[in-house]
Amino acid sequence: MAELNTGDGGGKGKKVRSKKQNAGVDLTAMVDLAFLLITFFMLTTSLSKPQSMNLAMPDKDKTDPTKIIEIPDDRSLTILIGKDNKILWYKGQTAAPLEGPSAAPFGKEGIRKVILDQIAKVKGIYGADPKKGLIVVIKPSKESNYKNLVDILDEMAITSVPTYAIVDITPDELKMLDKEGMN
């Protein structure tokens, strides 16, 4: 048993008397606590490293700002982020959307369903070719905040959308948001 000896255990050169009862301090609880704390500090120090999210933006080509990459209408999903954590999405071109524009909230039941739905649709048309997957264009408005941006990028990671990009919002799309009262 773990204990601290405090008795002298009988002196030398004296007659052996009847043995005294040792007054012992039980250290078990203290040692237990010490090890518990060690484990705690060990774990917390190694876990304190922050998480991060990789983000790669498209290269800004200043020599040719008018260069537009053509993408098929039925593969492009545009997500506009308005104020108060609201999303407006549409498929295809701004002038004549194939679907939408319709509103959706953030989260599992909202935009994630829409994205998964669209991925399935694109797969139905183009097959499972990874080069011909859904292309999501994210356009945050001035009213949106940083959390919205991280949330939507997170949705991209969760639903594993093959291609996505963050692009500046256009005046036409701002009008679209105005109409829905999201700007």
Add this chain to the structure above:
Amino acid sequence: MTAMCDVAFLLLSFFVMTSTAKLPEPLPVDTPASTVQTKLPDSDLATITVGKEKVFFGVVGKDIRILTLEKIGEKYNVNFTDEEKKKFSLVDGFGVPVGGLKQLLALTGEERNKEGLQPGIPYDSTDNQLREWLLAARLATKELNNAELKIAIKGDAKEEYPTVKKVIDILQDQKVNKFFLVTGLRSEDF
């Protein structure tokens, strides 16, 4: 038993000391959460903290910090003493214009991290000091470690998008198209 006790307490005091050595940040931000579980790299890293429309900057590594400061000093014609360089090498993050840097370094660590003391680094087009800091830090990393500086953006969840956009634009102007967004952790079920 005694030896085990000794070792246990030695370890305990070691962990207590190392874990409390972290100083409070000058600009506390509440990072948004994500499900992505990539860890932030330890070295060759610069962190841009964005919150309340202020921008703070910090680099990892003492040597890189000193060389970065020297480069900035050259650029803005400010002479930093060895004492100031040494102090700067211990600063995790700061948010003052170059003109106020000497004054900031004269303060103690605790005074420096008082909330609202540091006004943030100017990053608008007329006086873009954030760009100069980034450039200096990237050059310093290349010179010392022969590595590309990795850049992390630590933004407050409530920060408005235009501020973050401006910072991203500054990075993209330097052809830095890949960076890290510092986030917290959450489950997929939200």
